[in-house]
Amino acid sequence: MAVSDRTSWGGRFLDNPAAFVAGAVAVLLLLDLVRRLVTGALGPATLMTYLWTGLVIGLIYGLAGIGLSLTYSILNFANFAHGEYVSVGAFSGWSTAYIVAGGSIATLGDLFLLRPPAGRVGVSITSAPLAVVVGLVVGVVVTVAMALVLDRIVYRPMRGAEGISLLIASIGVAFAVRYLLALVYGTGRPGVTAGTRRFFVGDTLGLGRFIVDSHQIAIIVASLGLMLGVHLLLTRTKLGKSMRAMADNEDLARVTGIPTERVIRSTWILGGGLAGAAGFLVVLTQGTIAYNIGWLLLLLIFAAVILGGIGSVYGAMVGGVVIGIAQQASSIWLRGPWSDMTLPVTFALLIVILLVRPQGIYGGVETT
Amino acid sequence: MSDTEERQAAPDGTDADHEEPGTADSAVEEAAKSTPRGIPLRVQNLRKEFGGITAVADASFHVEAGSLTGLIGPNGAGKSTTFNCIAGVHRPTAGKVYFQGEDITGLRPEQVANKGLVRTFQIAREMEDMTVLENMMLAPRGQVGESLAYSVLPGLRDQVVTQEEDLRERAWETLEFFEIDHLAGDYAGSLSGGQRKLLEMARVLMTDPEMVLLDEPLAGVNPTLEKKLLERVHELRDQGLTFLLVEHDMDIIMNHCEHIIVMHQGKVLAEGGAEDIRNDDRVIDAYLGETL
Amino acid sequence: MSNSPRERLSVLRTRFSQGGGVNDAALLLVTMLALWVLFAAVGMYLQYDTAGVLGTVVNMTFLVAVYALAVLALNLQWGYAGLFNIGVAGFMAVGAYSVGILSGDPGGTPAGFGLPLPIGILGAMLIAALVGLVAAFPALRLRADYLAIATVAMSEIIRTTLLARPFAEITGAGQGFRNFPSNPARTLYYENPGDVTSEPNAIGEAVFGVFESLGVARTNLVVDLTYALLLLVIVGIVYVLSRRTGNSPFGRVLKAIREDELVAESLGKDTRLFKIKIFMLGCALMGLAGALWQGLGNQSVNPTTNFLPVLTFYIFIALIVGGSGSNTGSVLGGAVFAALLFLLPTYISNIVSTFNLTLPRPNSAVEAVTPLFSADPMPLVGFVVANIDSMRFIIIGVLLVWLMQNRPDGLLGHRKEVASSVDLMQRDRKRGQTAATDGGRSQGGESDE
Numbered sequence A: 001m002a003v004s005d006r007t008s009w010g011g012r013f014l015d016n017p018a019a020f021v022a023g024a025v026a027v028l029l030l031l032d033l034v035r036r037l038v039t040g041a042l043g044p045a046t047l048m049t050y051l052w053t054g055l056v057i058g059l060i061y062g063l064a065g066i067g068l069s070l071t072y073s074i075l076n077f078a079n080f081a082h083g084e085y086v087s088v089g090a091f092s093g094w095s096t097a098y099i100v101a102g103g104s105i106a107t108l109g110d111l112f113l114l115r116p117p118a119g120r121v122g123v124s125i126t127s128a129p130l131a132v133v134v135g136l137v138v139g140v141v142v143t144v145a146m147a148l149v150l151d152r153i154v155y156r157p158m159r160g161a162e163g164i165s166l167l168i169a170s171i172g173v174a175f176a177v178r179y180l181l182a183l184v185y186g187t188g189r190p191g192v193t194a195g196t197r198r199f200f201v202g203d204t205l206g207l208g209r210f211i212v213d214s215h216q217i218a219i220i221v222a223s224l225g226l227m228l229g230v231h232l233l234l235t236r237t238k239l240g241k242s243m244r245a246m247a248d249n250e251d252l253a254r255v256t257g258i259p260t261e262r263v264i265r266s267t268w269i270l271g272g273g274l275a276g277a278a279g280f281l282v283v284l285t286q287g288t289i290a291y292n293i294g295w296l297l298l299l300l301i302f303a304a305v306i307l308g309g310i311g312s313v314y315g316a317m318v319g320g321v322v323i324g325i326a327q328q329a330s331s332i333w334l335r336g337p338w339s340d341m342t343l344p345v346t347f348a349l350l351i352v353i354l355l356v357r358p359q360g361i362y363g364g365v366e367t368t
Numbered sequence B: 001m002s003d004t005e006e007r008q009a010a011p012d013g014t015d016a017d018h019e020e021p022g023t024a025d026s027a028v029e030e031a032a033k034s035t036p037r038g039i040p041l042r043v044q045n046l047r048k049e050f051g052g053i054t055a056v057a058d059a060s061f062h063v064e065a066g067s068l069t070g071l072i073g074p075n076g077a078g079k080s081t082t083f084n085c086i087a088g089v090h091r092p093t094a095g096k097v098y099f100q101g102e103d104i105t106g107l108r109p110e111q112v113a114n115k116g117l118v119r120t121f122q123i124a125r126e127m128e129d130m131t132v133l134e135n136m137m138l139a140p141r142g143q144v145g146e147s148l149a150y151s152v153l154p155g156l157r158d159q160v161v162t163q164e165e166d167l168r169e170r171a172w173e174t175l176e177f178f179e180i181d182h183l184a185g186d187y188a189g190s191l192s193g194g195q196r197k198l199l200e201m202a203r204v205l206m207t208d209p210e211m212v213l214l215d216e217p218l219a220g221v222n223p224t225l226e227k228k229l230l231e232r233v234h235e236l237r238d239q240g241l242t243f244l245l246v247e248h249d250m251d252i253i254m255n256h257c258e259h260i261i262v263m264h265q266g267k268v269l270a271e272g273g274a275e276d277i278r279n280d281d282r283v284i285d286a287y288l289g290e291t292l
Numbered sequence C: 001m002s003n004s005p006r007e008r009l010s011v012l013r014t015r016f017s018q019g020g021g022v023n024d025a026a027l028l029l030v031t032m033l034a035l036w037v038l039f040a041a042v043g044m045y046l047q048y049d050t051a052g053v054l055g056t057v058v059n060m061t062f063l064v065a066v067y068a069l070a071v072l073a074l075n076l077q078w079g080y081a082g083l084f085n086i087g088v089a090g091f092m093a094v095g096a097y098s099v100g101i102l103s104g105d106p107g108g109t110p111a112g113f114g115l116p117l118p119i120g121i122l123g124a125m126l127i128a129a130l131v132g133l134v135a136a137f138p139a140l141r142l143r144a145d146y147l148a149i150a151t152v153a154m155s156e157i158i159r160t161t162l163l164a165r166p167f168a169e170i171t172g173a174g175q176g177f178r179n180f181p182s183n184p185a186r187t188l189y190y191e192n193p194g195d196v197t198s199e200p201n202a203i204g205e206a207v208f209g210v211f212e213s214l215g216v217a218r219t220n221l222v223v224d225l226t227y228a229l230l231l232l233v234i235v236g237i238v239y240v241l242s243r244r245t246g247n248s249p250f251g252r253v254l255k256a257i258r259e260d261e262l263v264a265e266s267l268g269k270d271t272r273l274f275k276i277k278i279f280m281l282g283c284a285l286m287g288l289a290g291a292l293w294q295g296l297g298n299q300s301v302n303p304t305t306n307f308l309p310v311l312t313f314y315i316f317i318a319l320i321v322g323g324s325g326s327n328t329g330s331v332l333g334g335a336v337f338a339a340l341l342f343l344l345p346t347y348i349s350n351i352v353s354t355f356n357l358t359l360p361r362p363n364s365a366v367e368a369v370t371p372l373f374s375a376d377p378m379p380l381v382g383f384v385v386a387n388i389d390s391m392r393f394i395i396i397g398v399l400l401v402w403l404m405q406n407r408p409d410g411l412l413g414h415r416k417e418v419a420s421s422v423d424l425m426q427r428d429r430k431r432g433q434t435a436a437t438d439g440g441r442s443q444g445g446e447s448d449e
């Protein structure tokens, strides 16, 4: 306690300039954005496309981030295997979707391994909605099962261990799961979704024409639905309330001691399930799948969670959308070869947030 | 005694430009600036708030050179917080701390320690994965070997070795003084609670302090060790070291300290010798319900 | 006395954990010798020719040396000061690119500055240290788990920036970087080391001649052998310096920071300064490792496949295997990881193929697993052997979990390395008197005598 107090005042001294610079840069970028819109250097349709695609990918980050945020705050460690939960959701869900949609075009084994070309299997929300829905559900269920099994064999024997020990163990889990996927599915990056319907939106609103495809709509519907479900769970049920209390309030968690097994189990179920769903959905929008898909997303998910404030469920969602849109909108400034700098800039942003406001934009604010 | 005096001769007058004018009324400022030689520590209107809680509410007191001063008060009175404000762990919300005439308010812990004002912790904080001797050797100030180059480079390293040999002997002697030299090679983590308290005291002495802040050094210590510890404190005091002792147990303070400060709800309730305190109604009220 | 292997192991473990300087050095030497024998045996079993056997051993030696170097660097930060830096790969990348850019051929693409190699290497360490200084600011302020995220993000920033097209003229971007100065072993043996067609110089003639008479005609292999041995010498130097760093008042403060930073501060140590110093020193050594490994060693880097965060985790695992906080453990962990966990499995499928088993080669996991239902495990075995690359990572992951659950102090147990430049248990009473008359307070002395 004593230490945290001191770092906070020691920190504030150094923070102010950094926070000031960060704020100033944000304002400048916003002004420049307005300038570009006014001068016509940036068409409204382009901007809308960035916002829209950013929202879609950001909701997925947020979905995956909820689980990471919950495990981080309730179990007290940064789960570096969370990306692999996303991957497992993606693979199990898409294997199922292939089997449902593929019928007899290939052997069950080949369908399971996602070998037939995407065009022949034809999984898309418009051509095979059932396959997509069943895939999503199975992806969630399998990931939950895996999360519970991993908790039983890896984390439960380590209850009460230091956060860093758990973090290292989770790196081990990440390795094992990632390469198990590589062993089964190979290390390629096959396309798995079939083309789907596209709509041109915006004409009537005077925003120019931008493209919305039905997968994006499906993702938004699914993510918002899941988030609503989580919201109801966390606000209407006793278990949910106690989870949120433990996640939001470190002191309470300290007073009540180690969380009960029931709360831990629910955390994994919720967090794993949402990660699995995010994995399935991210493939729906990306179109391709690979054994390291979750690992590549992990840092972005961390960014979302830290931006939103660790422990804050709603913060994770908002953080995800902010990161998603920021990533897309960065191409307003990072053009041509400079677009390669999108990831470095995003990660730099993550570090700046950690330094300037480690409690996140929502930290310390009542999040009901 | 004479060399004690010398050590405590503070560089008076140098701190005038340290002052921020207008923070307290000028009489108090004056008093603080012209801190007499005999008063190494002076706390002026110290205030510390944590969010809504006021842990220390405008406490003022001083500690005389070569004294064993007691700071008592019921649990939650603000004693540890006062300590932490003096030692630089907390930055006070308001008020001033002067050590040997110098304003040390808001300095970092290592800066305070390097001025010769060293503290112990209420819950003994040993480096559990370091041996008792390592703990001891850590403490001395001004070790050449703390510079990376000196520790590593062939030519310079000899100096480090010589100093290490001197310090090692001092560490052994100090351990003997506290009668824990038989534990020298053990990990501090394997020590009993009382032994840890002894080690913590011994470690503080290794820094060659001018004044020592002891936060409940007797909590959880068995009577034999308690006696031993108090004897050592008296011996060191007789050699000229100044102590501010926080203690929850009134009897110990009454029997051992020549000057006593009573805190209650963040304020200094009373100050004086054991007799004055014993007869002070406010103190009795404050301790009502506590063991007296 | 110690009959069961378990008992013997525990005896060994205690002996190891008490080892002084000489014991430790002997242990490292024996380990290296054992690994040489093992890999030579593997090469011979596989009926490689002399050059092939030597190649196997040289390859292993190189990898052991570079891992040991990187692990020693990480141990300074994490093992001693508890600074959880998982951006090792990024700092290695900085070292590798820096040595290339500083000492690379000015006529090559991307162009280097053509500075002498020692300057290039020192410059690489310096640049890595400066990048480390930037990273040290989070290290000063963040909790260990936040620092983990910040440093892994930093290493990805470095890697993706090296890939970015705007800097292609300096870094080569997606094409990677190949314009490295030739390694010192090559310089030793050739008239014109930069030129592949160059004639050997007098030393080269002599040494190559000796090896040719032993049946090793490949001069490249001789160069690699020399370089690997040179690396072992560098590891030795870094090991000694790291030991001195750890076993000194400086290292004592680092240890104290790891244990309880507030106490260290309360004893007057400016912990922030120590943290910055050790972070920079560790990063400089990581830069050195990168310069000597991927840079001068491999002569070619590409950020799409090199310097991935996985590399950091390998180095971490090696440190955990050896036991963090111990320099000897670091070198051992590096050796065990590189040789036994990383390299040895790559020989397994070759070894298995000598058994004349003709394992089935199912071309998918499904084909490998389904025969299990008819009690035929061979397709699965064949599949696993064929995919040993993935298997090895799975095993590494499981091992890491097992270590954290059962042996958080490392495979060889907790090691007692007392942080002091002198043996603390060895008293010297004469000193006490001189110290006392020097004006030291020495309360103990007065009461005692």
Ligand SMILES: Nc1ncnc2c1ncn2[C@@H]1O[C@H](COP(=O)(O)OP(=O)(O)O)[C@@H](O)[C@H]1O
Binding pocket: A001, A002, A005, B050, B053, B054, B055, B073, B074, B075, B076, B077, B078, B079, B080, B081, B082
């Ligand atoms: N870091 C802190 N944050 C919030 N409140 C604190 C903190 N430290 C102490 N307090 C509060 O300040 C008051 C005084 O505490 P303390 O100084 O520890 O008392 P004492 O040492 O006299 O028992 C108590 O009410 C305690 O709860």
Ligand SMILES: [Mg+2]
Binding pocket: B079, B080, B081, B122
């Ligand atoms: Mg207290």
